[in-house]
Amino acid sequence: QIRSFGNAKLTERLNEVWGELRDSPADKQQLMAKWKSQLTTDTLAKADKQQGRVEFSKVCANCHRLYGHGGQIGPDLTGSGRQNLDYVLLNLIDPSAAVGAEYKMSIVALKDGRVFNGIVVTKTDKVLTLQTAKDRIQVELAEIDEIQVSTQSLMPDGLLQPMTEQQIRDLIAYLMSPTQVPLPEGQKPQD
Numbered sequence: 001q002i003r004s005f006g007n008a009k010l011t012e013r014l015n016e017v018w019g020e021l022r023d024s025p026a027d028k029q030q031l032m033a034k035w036k037s038q039l040t041t042d043t044l045a046k047a048d049k050q051q052g053r054v055e056f057s058k059v060c061a062n063c064h065r066l067y068g069h070g071g072q073i074g075p076d077l078t079g080s081g082r083q084n085l086d087y088v089l090l091n092l093i094d095p096s097a098a099v100g101a102e103y104k105m106s107i108v109a110l111k112d113g114r115v116f117n118g119i120v121v122t123k124t125d126k127v128l129t130l131q132t133a134k135d136r137i138q139v140e141l142a143e144i145d146e147i148q149v150s151t152q153s154l155m156p157d158g159l160l161q162p163m164t165e166q167q168i169r170d171l172i173a174y175l176m177s178p179t180q181v182p183l184p185e186g187q188k189p190q191d
Helices: 008-017 026-038 041-046 049-059 085-093 165-175
Strands: 019-021 098-100 104-110 115-123 127-131 136-140 144-153
Touching (some): 026 085, 041 165, 085 165, 098 104, 098 144, 104 127
Antiparallel strands (some): 104 115, 104 144, 115 127, 127 136
């Protein structure tokens, strides 16, 4: 709503405080519309939520927590708007459409030529702590040549592309579940 005022300074301030917001490109809007038409209430009710939890463990849990299980790089999904299919599809298909300020990716170029991409966790007067997709690293500020804040999410585009329609249906049904579902017998949760 604030963006709709068309005030550049207000939008800039909104992006600083809340995070980056942008409209999804046409191809991603079409993909979201396709999935929205296919993922009816009846279709989602027939999905295998246990298999959806398995898919979550493979695709999402390295970075995201849900019901106390998973990583802590990205937002904890437990309290998010997961019951809203539009919200789920937007975040899966176009993760950079809405990037919270605390999850903006930074590109850190060091004087020795190395470059790291990640989320700034802390910054003191001497050390920057950066959470990359796999590691948490500390870099002395004196070693940094440049820091660029990106409008892109650390969450990559195209997560659904290698998945089958059934896997996507199961994953989304699990994500939208209001309570935790058990894993299939013999599977262990990712912590």
